[in-house]
Amino acid sequence: MQQQNRQQIPIFCLIFLPVLFMAICILKYSVNFPFSDQWPLAIMFEKIYAGNLSFSDLFSQFHESRKFFPRLIFIGLAYLTNWDVRYEMLVIFLLTCIVSLNVYWLSSLTVKGGFVTQLFLLAISNLLIFSPAQYENWLWGIQVVVYLPIACLTGCLVIAQKKISLINKLIICFFLCTVSTFSYANGMLTWVLVFPGLTILASGKWQEIFTKNIWIIIGGLLGLVINAVVYFYDYQKPDKHPSFFSAISHPVDTFHYFLVFLGAPLAFENLTVATIVGVLVFGLWMFLCWQFFRFVKRDFLLLHRLIVWLIIGVYAIISGAVTAVGRVGFGVGQGLAPRYTAFSLYLMVSLIYLLTIFFQIASQNNTRKKLIRYNSLLLITVFLALHINTTINALDRMSDRRIILLQSKACLLMINVIHQDECLVMKRSSEPLKKTANILDKLGFLQPGLVKSKNIQDIAQEPKSDLVYGYFDTVNQIDNQTYIANGWAILPERGEVADGVILTYENSEGEAIIFKLINQRTPRPSVREYFNNSTYLYSGWQTSFSIEEIAQGTVKLKAWAFDTDTGKAFLLKKNQIIQNINNR
Known part of the structure; x- marks a missing residue:
């Protein structure tokens, strides 16, 4: 016997192995979105x-x-x-x-x-x-x-x-x-x-x-x-x-x-x-x-x-x-x-x-x-x-x-602040979607909730001193109307790339104002090798923006890693200062 x-x-x-394996996969890869x-x-x-x-x-x-x-x-x-x-x-x-x-x-x-x-x-x-x-x-x-x-x-x-x-x-x-x-x-x-x-x-x-x-x-x-x-x-x-x-x-x-x-x-x-x-x-x-x-x-x-x-x-x-x-x-x-x-x-x-x-x-x-x-x-x-x-x-x-779903969730949570319809995996136009999203938010059905202000301090989270969330590497003006910025961003506590990257400029009152959400990723092999984490390969980000999107004069730009699980943003290392002058 x-x-x-x-x-x-x-x-x-x-x-039970297939059952347990699938349960683990659902827990690991699912997104509340x-x-x-x-x-x-x-x-x-x-x-x-x-x-x-x-x-x-x-x-x-x-x-x-x-x-x-x-x-x-x-x-x-x-x-x-x-x-x-x-x-x-x-x-x-x-x-x-x-x-x-x-x-x-x-x-x-x-x-x-x-x-x-x-x-x-x-x-x-x-x-x-x-x-x-x-x-x-x-x-x-x-x-x-x-x-x-x-x-x-x-x-x-x-x-x-x-x-x-x-x-x-x-x-x-x-x-x-x-x-x-x-x-x-x-x-x-x-x-x-x-x-x-x-x-x-x-x-x-x-x-x-x-x-x-x-x-x-x-x-x-x-x-x-x-x-x-x-x-x-x-x-x-x-x-x-x-x-x-x-x-x-x-x-x-x-x-x-x-x-x-x-x-x-x-x-x-x-x-x-x-x-x-x-x-x-x-x-x-x-x-x-x-x-x-x-x-x-x-x-x-x-x-x-x-x-x-x-x-x-x-x-x-x-x-x-x-x-x-x-x-x-x-x-x-x-x-x-x-x-x-x-x-x-x-x-x-x-x-x-x-x-x-x-x-x-x-x-x-x-x-x-x-x-x-x-x-x-x-x-x-x-x-x-x-x-x-x-x-x-x-x-x-x-x-x-x-x-893809985490990036789209970042777009949805920012829908009151920045419209980026192309990154939303929806089947509705942006305006009806915005109305529905705000009703769901009132019902408590969107977690962690929509971002309601362009002031980054409303969602900024002080990073732990021993954690690095990424770098804002460079910003360059490519013509008299356009800048290109790049860097890399991760969420070390989750061990994943950032769900989105937020760019802010500092206004005359010293407030950091959100003007750009980036959810497209580029390969950064050096980041993967440095942290010995294959999930960080696509931690790189790059975007372009026009001079009309930010304030005039001497402008301080910051980049933030956005975490859609908590709705918080974490400041990346190294700020950029540019002289933004409209020559038109």
Whole structure:
């Protein structure tokens, strides 16, 4: 018994390592900053602030989806956490844990084998379920919407396998399918997948599906129709999305997009690799379906073991097909979008368990056991090699994304002082954004809060004597209207480059007045080598400004490292003094 327990320890580590790794990545790379598609939610907070939020606002269409249930989650979390969007990322993580747990339960009910076998299969599955390939979703709180449908689907499949009354199963599945439908567009798939599965699991032979239990399918279709009628009421096709005719007129590109979509979770954003992996995964899955069809014609109860994994696979395949038809107009490469891997990876999860069941059936023939072991080892080796490369690529992307979001957050916090629309990763014009940002600030939903004054002393922080935040190296006049300034800036307490660099000039009252925010970075290898910190490589900054932006005469210029976590600015070493004379 002790020897068996010792054998289980490494597998337990393999199970929880992807979970722990992703939790650490979220903590390390996440930024408390709403961006892009999260700003329409900010408009809802405006309406709450004005006291005119309605049910239709919660139910309203956004792109193709009606995000009613996610909006309830977002609003509730916002008032509990002052809209710290990192808690939305926590919800994503918890939903993924629920999916992983559901997969384990389904495995224990459908796959033969001991505890160690179940743990090993879950360990391989968790590498996909918690894959960093989904980095865009992990670090974007609004993507709760893409995890609710798969959590609902796997939850329904677990309920379908449990020994509870059929009526209770139907009630629970009706509720979960409705939540799925009004969370994300592809959530409607749960209706056409769950209820046929319930029918098969309630039947002991083929004839019972179409006689005794056909009412289950009819009930599911009725639920689908009711949900669809409500869903498509006053539905509008999104303006900027490609026409479906693009898919019809370019069928080869559409199928290519579909394969890229399916192969992306192991392709480290490489189009060729994604295509090859997509062909192999989809081809192998279809081959297994053909083989199983031959088996279940003679053994219907085998279908009870297969159906949940077939449904999970079909969920990924239909999601890929629908996305390909609707998005191929953006180009085949768009199928690599990291946010789509939250759907496509479940074809691979399905394949893991279908292959296991197939090998268990095939291994009853002793002459095939060695071949099965060889093929299993080969598949696992290829999978791990692709997964490692995908993880390395995703970590680089996470780091880049964090820098971009921190720089954009600096622009947002300074929106009342300096308008720099080009550095805001938003989808709104600056003036409505400024109004919304100030309402959010009043609600306490922007942390650490907007900068309200051009006087740097309002946000200046005395640096610790032993810390260096950077240098203001030079400022040079390149013509009679323009100066160029440069230097480098870091945040040593965080071990990162500064989120922004603020330039100030000293006015006649001796006040340092903000006139420039810099968020573009340049390489400074010397800084990286001096501090022996690779994250400081892009600590350099450079900007130009005109003579009209600062005071006339003898002017003292200072540079400050801006920290968006605290909203504080830290003076860089070395000030610059220039003679600013307008010769026009």
